[in-house]
Amino acid sequence: MASNKKLYSFLSFLTLLISFLLQCYSGKSELQLNSYANSCPKAEEIIKQQVINLYNKHGNTAVSWVRNLFHDCIVESCDASLLLETVNGVQSEQAAQRSFGMRNFKYVSTIKKALEKECPLTVSCADIVALSARDGIVMLGGPRIEMKTGRKDSRDSYANVIDDFIPNHNDSISLVLSRFQSIGIDTEGTVALLGAHSVGRVHCVNLVHRLYPTVDPTLDPDYAKYLKGRCPSPNPDPKAVLYSRNDRETPMILDNFYYKNLLKHKGLLIVDQQLTSDPLTFPYVQRMATDNDYFHQQFSRAVLLMSENNPVIDSQGEIRKDCRFVN
Ligand code: HEM
């Protein structure tokens, strides 16, 4: 018995040793909580402070950080590919149709500069995308989410494949569910993530096909009238800043009014409103509409999954000096 036990502990020691050596050998590591504890102990605090300062000056920056996380992470990986600008053969993801309306990218540079001042070339832009979303969610009255770090930045933009990952505003619910499924997010999590549309705005170009020539019958008639007032032309100039708030009750709070509005046929996008017509998603809409804590709990779980989609953690990636350009 005793020698069996010894053998057993020796073997488990050996297993540990081998896996440790393998990890060193392959140069791979995992995302970790507080991964900058030694290399840049103030990193997370600096990001949080910057997110707060920016929120106080331009409240909608917090909204942008939430959308950035979705657009960066669902396309291949959370690797700040979204932040690359069009230059020398790189085509920016920001110029894609699906990125329409995205804003505040210049303030990512503000956050990065504060980090570069404290610890040069240490904190990745991908971790800035993740942690700014985490801290932005708190500024918007959403849940606190514990997030790991250690992501590296991509050396490429994926502008040419964006449509394969990010659904369109009028795609079917089954397509939306399958896109999120492919990164490990279930139906309940997907319904919760769309609750991000509790904040921010939608431009008329993404609304008019529900208003003209005839009003979409799934849209509340009074609400349609209001939206027609916001978007008086069936062919809005995409450059004109004509839009409607996502949630008129609490436009800057990440709460369950989104789901309450859906139940009242006041969803803005077709993908939003469809959550109430599909039997797979409808029960979650009902539950989230009545229970904000449940929404927050599912939102946290799904945001975390999204933020850990396929991270670059090895020498394939880099730590960018300027989030807009590869080094
Ligand atoms: C089926 C999936 C989704 C589709 C088709 C979609 C589509 C859109 C569209 C068309 C807009 C309005 C853009 C404009 O006209 O300015 C928008 C805004 C927004 N989306 Fe999504 N979205 C999806 C999922 C998500 C997810 C998962 C999140 C985050 C967790 C998110 C966060 C946001 C935010 C915060 C805004 C407001 C941005 C602002 O006001 O600056 N979206 N989305």
Ligand SMILES: *[C@@H]1O[C@H](CO)[C@@H](O)[C@H](O)[C@H]1NC(C)=O
């Ligand atoms: C969805 O909207 C786009 C414009 O944003 C349009 O070109 C396309 O035909 C629409 N698709 C469907 C299925 O209605």
